[in-house]
Amino acid sequence: MKFVFDPVQSAHNPGNFLSSGVRKPNPETPARADMLLEAGRASGFEIEAPDDYGLAPAAAIHSPEYLRFLQSIHARWREIPGASDEVIPNVHPNGRPHGTSAGYPASAVGQAGYHMADTACPISESTWTSVKASMNTAVHATRQVRAGARAAYALCRPPGHHAFADMAGGFCYLNNSAIAAQDLRRDHDRVVVLDVDLHHGNGTQGIFYRRDDVLTISIHADPQNFYPFFWGHGNERGAGAGVGYNLNFPLALGSGNKPFLAALDSACEAIAAFAPGAMVVALGLDAHESDPFAGLAVTTAGFGEIGHEIGGLALPSVIVQEGGYANPALGANLVSFLEGFGRSSP
Numbered sequence: 001m002k003f004v005f006d007p008v009q010s011a012h013n014p015g016n017f018l019s020s021g022v023r024k025p026n027p028e029t030p031a032r033a034d035m036l037l038e039a040g041r042a043s044g045f046e047i048e049a050p051d052d053y054g055l056a057p058a059a060a061i062h063s064p065e066y067l068r069f070l071q072s073i074h075a076r077w078r079e080i081p082g083a084s085d086e087v088i089p090n091v092h093p094n095g096r097p098h099g100t101s102a103g104y105p106a107s108a109v110g111q112a113g114y115h116m117a118d119t120a121c122p123i124s125e126s127t128w129t130s131v132k133a134s135m136n137t138a139v140h141a142t143r144q145v146r147a148g149a150r151a152a153y154a155l156c157r158p159p160g161h162h163a164f165a166d167m168a169g170g171f172c173y174l175n176n177s178a179i180a181a182q183d184l185r186r187d188h189d190r191v192v193v194l195d196v197d198l199h200h201g202n203g204t205q206g207i208f209y210r211r212d213d214v215l216t217i218s219i220h221a222d223p224q225n226f227y228p229f230f231w232g233h234g235n236e237r238g239a240g241a242g243v244g245y246n247l248n249f250p251l252a253l254g255s256g257n258k259p260f261l262a263a264l265d266s267a268c269e270a271i272a273a274f275a276p277g278a279m280v281v282a283l284g285l286d287a288h289e290s291d292p293f294a295g296l297a298v299t300t301a302g303f304g305e306i307g308h309e310i311g312g313l314a315l316p317s318v319i320v321q322e323g324g325y326a327n328p329a330l331g332a333n334l335v336s337f338l339e340g341f342g343r344s345s346p
């Protein structure tokens, strides 16, 4: 399996993370990618750097004003006298008219509020460069699959599944999994995005919520008591033409392999019924029992079983890295998933 990684992604090194009102070091660090890369290398995966695919893949998912914002906001923010090094919003306009330009502010502070769902997605001078490299990594893996590879893994950092069409959030800026799915749609009438990250894939859900050509499924810690709080409940089934094409499997906090795999069984049944031509796996590894977010309790062997079951769907698959934070098992969890997936390859 191709293992795609771009070292340029490491330039993004966010400093701040506000947790229950306390400023802490941001856990979405370059060291995460180093751990995953080393584990992949040690297990014999062939590491490949991505080509540059320009902005077209991002523009197929994200709004023009949001892409302009991501590219320009840091320089404009720094023109504000006394502004912080990192762009962090201090206004949060709930209920703004999504997806339209009505009421779009001119000010850098206003736009930061408009385009950033929370404080966990600070933008520094090097953020855009790394975000673009992360997207290229996902697109490169996708193009390998479109060219006939059974599967490819994209070590994307920063991650993407909390990013909406015009809004960053939760360490995410461009939605790499959604971009990969849209790119796969050029060859396949139906594509599924299966998200196994600890956190609900709210951005991906939002992007495809009204569509019936991309089935979105997420297995995650119950948002009643866990980020992203406002999305990820079982009754969110899609809207308009998309009704029935979004499935959420919220799990009780602390759930281990058994409930996770039971939800995955149901997810796989729904995927088989949808009969997609290709799949994106939004692979978070933060459901692990040792992850610092401590939401679920999947084991390293459990990730192997998850990979094996998903691989058993026998679909052309782009595996996109989402969350998973520094802990001694992080690299082993990735290898366990990829090897489990590989064991079921036809």
Ligand SMILES: [Zn+2]
Residues within 6 Å of the ligand: 197, 198, 199, 284, 286, 322, 323, 324
């Ligand atoms: Zn996560």
